[in-house]
Amino acid sequence: MEIQSIGPNEFLSIDGPASVRVIDGRLYVLGVEYGPGSSFTVMRGRRIIAKSLSECKIETVLGPDGKIETINGANEVIDIWDKALSTIRLRNSTVVVMGAMDVGKTTVTTILVNKGVKEGLKVGVIDGDPGQNDIGPPTTISASIATSFITHLTQLRNLRSIFVKTTSIEHVWDYVLNSMTKIVNELWHNYNVDAVVINTDGWISEENAIKFKLELTRRTGANHVVVIKRGDESTDLLKELMKIAVNVITIPSPPNARVRDRDDRKIRREMGYSKYLMPSRELNVNLREKPIVNLPLFNGLRYDNYITRLIRRSLNMAIHYIEQWRGAAVAIGNVKDFQIRNIGGVNIAILPMNWERGLLVALEDRDNYLLSLGVLRKIYYNTGKAVISVPKTFINEGLVDHIRLGMIRVNDNYEEVEKVLYINRIESLLSSQNILENSN
Ligand SMILES: Nc1ncnc2c1ncn2[C@@H]1O[C@H](COP(=O)(O)OP(=O)(O)OP(=O)(O)O)[C@@H](O)[C@H]1O
Ligand SMILES: [Mg+2]
Numbered sequence: 001m002e003i004q005s006i007g008p009n010e011f012l013s014i015d016g017p018a019s020v021r022v023i024d025g026r027l028y029v030l031g032v033e034y035g036p037g038s039s040f041t042v043m044r045g046r047r048i049i050a051k052s053l054s055e056c057k058i059e060t061v062l063g064p065d066g067k068i069e070t071i072n073g074a075n076e077v078i079d080i081w082d083k084a085l086s087t088i089r090l091r092n093s094t095v096v097v098m099g100a101m102d103v104g105k106t107t108v109t110t111i112l113v114n115k116g117v118k119e120g121l122k123v124g125v126i127d128g129d130p131g132q133n134d135i136g137p138p139t140t141i142s143a144s145i146a147t148s149f150i151t152h153l154t155q156l157r158n159l160r161s162i163f164v165k166t167t168s169i170e171h172v173w174d175y176v177l178n179s180m181t182k183i184v185n186e187l188w189h190n191y192n193v194d195a196v197v198i199n200t201d202g203w204i205s206e207e208n209a210i211k212f213k214l215e216l217t218r219r220t221g222a223n224h225v226v227v228i229k230r231g232d233e234s235t236d237l238l239k240e241l242m243k244i245a246v247n248v249i250t251i252p253s254p255p256n257a258r259v260r261d262r263d264d265r266k267i268r269r270e271m272g273y274s275k276y277l278m279p280s281r282e283l284n285v286n287l288r289e290k291p292i293v294n295l296p297l298f299n300g301l302r303y304d305n306y307i308t309r310l311i312r313r314s315l316n317m318a319i320h321y322i323e324q325w326r327g328a329a330v331a332i333g334n335v336k337d338f339q340i341r342n343i344g345g346v347n348i349a350i351l352p353m354n355w356e357r358g359l360l361v362a363l364e365d366r367d368n369y370l371l372s373l374g375v376l377r378k379i380y381y382n383t384g385k386a387v388i389s390v391p392k393t394f395i396n397e398g399l400v401d402h403i404r405l406g407m408i409r410v411n412d413n414y415e416e417v418e419k420v421l422y423i424n425r426i427e428s429l430l431s432s433q434n435i436l437e438n439s440n
Pocket of ligand 1: 046047049078100101104105132255256258259260
């Protein structure tokens with residue numbers, strides 16, 4: 001523990017883990033004035049900039065790697081952000097925060113949440129970044145309601161999550177769009193919030209990324225978009241946003257932001273899976289009663305031995321299981337990699353043995369909201385049952401309506417070992433034959 005005095009209008013850079021208590025004076029942090037007796041924490045791996053509004057005396061406790069230092073505020077963005085964000089009237093507004101990776105989206109979301117709380121509003125918050133989600137587990141978009149000041153979105157209780165199958169939005173942006181719209185509506189209509197703030201992922205420069213961000217703005221009825229600009233990364237996005245009826249506020253990214261590389265992000269996600277799923281237990285699910293929505297095994301047509309033999313001969317491989325729905329079929333065959341073959345006008349998706357092992361899945365309710373994440377261990381084709389690892393604490397088995405396959409394979413240590421992109425190809429194949437319901 002350390003006690004420190006700071007002059008007025010000084011800037012502090014605080015690297016977590018750290019906790020700070022104001023003894024005397026006033027400290028401005030993420031849109032909030034902390035006065036005598038109040039305190040806040042900075043999480044591990046995060047940096048928060050504070051500004052003293054008067055002579056201050058603070059007490060700090062630093063964890064390993066925690067650090068606190070006064071910095072030259074000449075390049076600091078606190079005041080610029082504050083001025084720009086104070087032009088937003090939050091009541092009855094939906095605000096979307098956009099920008100590339102590491103520009104401060106989550107931080108700006110936090111500031112907006114605090115500003116709403118300061119106005120006495122019930123603020124709906126959506127973390128729409130399935131890669132680095134701070135409200136719910138990775139692979140979801142998650143929502144919460146804030147009624148008190150925070151320094152990190154992780155301090156918010158997860159109210160609602162929708163599983164979007166993967167952490168890379170570019171493969172599932174259509175589904176994410178539907179899910180975000182749905183969860184925004186839910187916050188307005190079922191939770192009676194006074195404002196909604198949406199944090200987004202860092203995918204902004206490809207054509208589809210821009211299309212996604214524009215549609216998100218339109219479909220959620222957002223009236224303000226905050227774009228955090230670093231270099232010319234967001235130029236194309238800004239150009240398109242200017243064409244639609246939304247108030248666009250552009251702010252600079254902080255000069256000293258901590259950058260997280262791919263490995264950092266992956267490790268953080270893996271910690272997210274294990275924190276969520278461990279300790280775990282095994283759940284037996286009858287897939288005839290609780291089907292896999294994006295691969296509805298056991299409700300199609302089974303062949304007799306004669307036809308199976310013909311198919312086996314025609315494909316020239318051993319087939320362990322095969323099932324057909326109209327013009328599409330799924331087989332478990334002796335292949336190394338996923339493939340689609342055509343026999344007599346029927347497209348057969350052939351999956352390798354053990355294709356399911358370690359696949360991240362969601363157990364969902366009838367409205368497609370997440371009840372629990374799980375890891376698929378095995379499917380028994382003779383009985384139609386699946387074994388899924390779920391958190392030991394999961395008790396809502398009775399509410400499970402169906403299972404949704406994800407596109408990430410994890411090993412026993414919850415490390416991501418494969419992005420299983422063929423799940424999308426199976427879905428397209430089955431959708432093209434009208435076999436899958438349009439969910440969401
Ligand atoms: N004004 C600032 N000065 C220095 N560092 C900052 C400032 N604001 C935020 N940071 C730090 O910069 C890092 C990136 O910020 P943040 O997580 O808000 O960005 P992001 O755009 O959400 O990143 P991601 O792409 O990972 O979602 C974080 O460690 C954050 O604590
Ligand atoms: Mg973020």
